[in-house]
Amino acid sequence: MDVIALIESINAILWGPVMLLFLVGTGVLFTLRLRFLQIRKLKLAFTETFGGLFSKRKAPDEDGISSFQALTTAIAAQVGTGNLAGVATAVAAGGPGAVFWMWVSGFFGMGTIFAEAILAQLHTERVDGEVTGGPAYYIKKGLGSPFLASFFAITIIVALGFMGNMVQSSSIAESVDMAFDIPNVVTGVVIAILVGLIIVxxxxxxxxxxxxxxxxxxxxxxxxxxxxxxxxxxxxxPAFQMIFHGAFNPTAATGGVIGVSIRESFRYGIARGLFSNEAGMGSTPHAHAVAKVKHPAQQGLVSFMGVVIDTGVVCTLTALVILTTGSFSSGLFGAQLTQEGFNIGFGNFGTTFIAICLFFFSLSTIISWYYFGEANVKYLAGKKGISFYRAAVLIFIVIGTTINAEVVWELADTFNALMIIPNLIALIGMVSLVIKVANDYESNFLHHKPSKYEK
Incomplete structure (x- = not known):
């Protein structure tokens, strides 16, 4: 058995039905315990997110960043190649009905990501004068498990900071080469320079x-x-008819064009939806932890909007492009399927359009993933480990544009699964705390009464 086959067999177990049910089940648990907060407080979440968008905000400093900046940092990670390639893969492998199950994963994922943001807000620390936080901190302080916290920190550094960013730089290089005939390594060096100038x-x-x-x-x-x-x-x-019909009768929805079962439609829709919005993965809490808000639940509501924008808007539009243009029946797979949809719409400019989108989507993801990894380097080694980590990330970015990305994709999936496990254990273990904070917000803070969790 070769290396790729071995890793694939491991991932088949890690990303099997148990993991998907674990992720979705956590979202269902919080949705029920929070009494469908994502429906009841959606309007308030919109106001919390965009209400003060044009008002003067404090600049980011050692005490943190604004609530909106935390959201855009989280969205920068969420909106990436998964929105172009992931959605297309779900439609190709699971039929149009997979889009419906992506929406389901997003809906319940809002409950999970709300809990992640609250716990991250509650368990921050100052490391060398700067506020930082994330799952490693709430796993250690809230769950009381230093071992699981360190395990999470190591796996997310490898999954996002190294392997994940190699995948992103590879995606950029391939699309730029296809559109503009620029050698991959040249693109890799340019990306590394741009990223370095920002992350420094x-x-x-x-x-x-x-x-x-x-x-x-x-x-x-x-x-x-x-x-x-x-x-x-x-x-x-007809596209929406295919989505809803295909969720429960996939083959009939497309007239037999794509021969899939309900199980495949569910599996690919749920999996790709969760990969895209990252609810439960433990990545976005690093951004929400350092948001300067008066009450933790405020940032919990803001975190909702990341899922709405990622899954509800961007993923949905990608799916509709694929379905309305008819590219889903082209026999193509992954990003090429999305590419075909834009080529049908824009002609030759479609290739350039996707190359530009992939460049900025992936660049923003690299920068956010770098930061998420940095927070965990601080957890493990303090600020003294950042210089080494920063240099390593830039080197991996260049390497990612020069090698076959298949092994890297598989390794990234492996470490993604490993980092999810301790995060979900912590979320389930602290469900009562999340409910207390949410109830305090609704009963006290919103009514200007004394609040136990107000900062």
Missing amino acids: GGIKRIASFTEKLVPVMAGFYIVGSLIIIIMHRENII
């Missing part, structure tokens, strides 16, 4: 960068997708 400024510069890039990046892709969908508007209603 720490969370202050990272937050300022994502705050400016993410709205433009998402807006560019959303507008492009809407143009294509409107161009094929006669297929919008």
Whole structure:
């Protein structure tokens, strides 16, 4: 058995039905215990997120970043190649009905990500004068397990900081080479330089960068997708019919074009949805931990919007481009399927459009994933480990553009699964604390009464 086959067999176990049910089940648990907070407080979440968008905000400093900057840093990680390649893979392997199950995973994922943000807010520490936090901190302080905390820290550094960022740089290099015929290694060096210039400024510069890039990046892709969908508007209603019908009768939904079962539709929809919005994975809490808010639940509500934007908007638009243009029946797979949809809509410019989107999506993900890894380097070794980690990340970025990414993809999946396990154990172990904070927010803070958790 070769190395790839061995890793694939391990991932088949790690990412099997048990893991998917573990992830979705955690979301269901919090949704029920929070009494469907993602529905009851969605309007309030929107207000918390965008209400003060144009008001003067404090600049990021050692005490943290603004709530909106925390969200854009989280979205920078969430909106990436998974929105282009992941959605296409789900549709190709699970049929149009997989999109419905992606929505289901996003809905319950809102409950999980709310809990992650609250726990991250409650368990921050100052490391060499700077506020930092994340699952390693709430696993150690809240769950009381230093071993699981260190295990999480190591796996996320490898999964995101090294393997994950190699995958991202590889995706950028391949798309740039296809669109502009630029050698991969040249693209890798340019990416490393750009990333280095940003991350050397720490969370202050990272937050300022994502705050400016993410709205433009998402807006560019959303507008492009809407143009294509409107161009094929006669297929919008049939596309939604395929999604809903395909969720429970996949083969009939496409007239037999894609021969899949309900099980495959569910599996790929749930899996790709969770990979995209990262709910329960333990990545985005690093950004939400350092948000400067008066009550932890405020950032919990803001974290909702990351899932809404990622799964509810960007993933949905990608799926509709694929379905309305008919590219889903082309026989292509992964990012090529999305590429085909944009080529049908924009002609030759479709290749350039996707290359530009992939560049900014992946660049923003690299920067956020770097920061998430940095928070765990601080946990393990303090600030003295950051210089080595920073240099290693930049080297891995360049290496990622020069090697076959298949092994790296598989290793990234392995370490992703390993980091999820301690995070979910902590979330389930501290469900009562999350409920107490949420109830305090609704009963006291919102009514201007004395609040136990108000900062």
